[in-house]
Amino acid sequence: MSLDDFEIADCQKFLDIFSKWPDPTWGFFVYATYSLSTTEGDDERPSTADMPAPIAPDARFQRVLDKLRAYASAQLLLSKPAPYGQRILDTLRLVPAARLPGASLDDVRAHFRTHIDEVSPEPHVREDKFGPGYSWCLVVDDESLASVEAGPEPLTELPEGTRYRKATVAETGVWVRAVHVGWDGRPKVVAQMGRGKSGQIVWEGSLKVCPRAMMKLWWRAWDGEVTKEFRGADKVYDL
Numbered sequence: 607m608s609l610d611d612f613e614i615a616d617c618q619k620f621l622d623i624f625s626k627w628p629d630p631t632w633g634f635f636v637y638a639t640y641s642l643s644t645t646e647g648d649d650e651r652p653s654t655a656d657m658p659a660p661i662a663p664d665a666r667f668q669r670v671l672d673k674l675r676a677y678a679s680a681q682l683l684l685s686k687p688a689p690y691g692q693r694i695l696d697t698l699r700l701v702p703a704a705r706l707p708g709a710s711l712d713d714v715r716a717h718f719r720t721h722i723d724e725v726s727p728e729p730h731v732r733e734d735k736f737g738p739g740y741s742w743c744l745v746v747d748d749e750s751l752a753s754v755e756a757g758p759e760p761l762t763e764l765p766e767g768t769r770y771r772k773a774t775v776a777e778t779g780v781w782v783r784a785v786h787v788g789w790d791g792r793p794k795v796v797a798q799m800g801r802g803k804s805g806q807i808v809w810e811g812s813l814k815v816c817p818r819a820m821m822k823l824w825w826r827a828w829d830g831e832v833t834k835e836f837r838g839a840d841k842v843y844d845l
Contacts (some may be wrong), residue, residue, distance in 0.1 A: 610687055617690035620825055624697070624737065632737070632824050633699035634784075635721065636674070636744045638667045639709045640751040667702060670746055675700055676760035677777060677817035681845075684761060685770035694821065703743065711745065711785055711812055718743050718787050738827035745783040750814070753780050771845060774818060781814040781842045784823055786832075796833045809833050816844040 624630050678698060682691040703721055706713060722740055746754065757780035764773050789811030797807035813836055815823050822845060826832045835843065 613687050614690060617686055617694060620821070621690070621693060621697070623825075623828060627737070631697045631699045632694075632739065632821075633697075633701070634739055634742060634744045634820075634824070635701045635703040635718065636671060636746065636782075637703050637709070637714050637717075638670070638705045638746045638751075639707060639714065640746060640748045642707045664705065667705060667746075670751065670754055671700055671702060673754055673757070673760065674744075674782065674817045674820075677757075677780065678820040680761045680774070681770070681818040682821065684764050684773075698820075699739070700744070711783075712791075714743065714745055714785060715787050715789070738824045741787055742823075742827050743785050743787060744815075745785050745812075747783060750782045754782065754817075777818055778816060778842065778844060781816050783812050784815045784832075784843070785812045794833075796836055807836065807838050809836055810839065813839070814842045816842050819844050 624632055675698070678700075679695050682695045682698075685691070686694065704717055706717060709717075722735070758776045760777075761773060764770060791811075794809045795806045796809045798805055813832070823832065823843060826835065832843075837843075
């Protein structure tokens with residue numbers, strides 16, 4: 607098999623995961639926990655724990671969502687074989703969940719569990735409600751907001767003779783936080799680098815993820831293998 611054949615087989619394998627679900631899509635709910643700001647004149651109102659979900663995002667939150675989707679779009683359209691990249695992109699959903707300024711990750715987890723009950727009246731029946739989109743969510747906090755807003759504009763085409771990963775090397779510093787909703791609150795040592803506790807890599811239920819690796823994260827979460835590639839809380843999960 608050629609490299610393209612392997613790529614096509616991989617794309618089809620990914621699509622096959624959810625193609626027969628009642629809601630044949632993939633993606634994540636997205637929370638904004640960055641601090642309130644009126645410097646741009648946006649109508650940024652705090653969310654409450656009982657806010658109906660999904661919400662209509664304010665202007666700044668919407669720009670962040672659009673940019674995250676654009677990064678993911680570029681990765682799919684510029685690095686995946688046609689027409690598979692477009693098919694995967696067409697099924698991607700990034701759904702604004704809530705604005706919870708200053709909320710902790712545990713606050714987000716608690717709200718998310720309520721959110722699932724609101725949007726999924728039978729969460730234990732439908733197969734798609736067991737997927738990564740209902741066990742993981744994305745969080746844009748102050749630190750990740752800064753990385754997204756300062757990040758380069760997502761590509762719409764590749765420079766001639768340049769491969770996707772080389773062309774997007776500047777995106778490696780862009781990230782949002784991916785949160786495992788079902789984390790039990792107990793830190794877990796997932797790797798040992800050298801001797802002693804200082805060399806331990808400890809999983810605490812979340813990681814930084816580059817938006818161009820969104821498909822990879824969802825797929826690894828589906829396979830239960832995210833922590834196998836986790837390199838530490840300060841490292842960005844990437845392609």
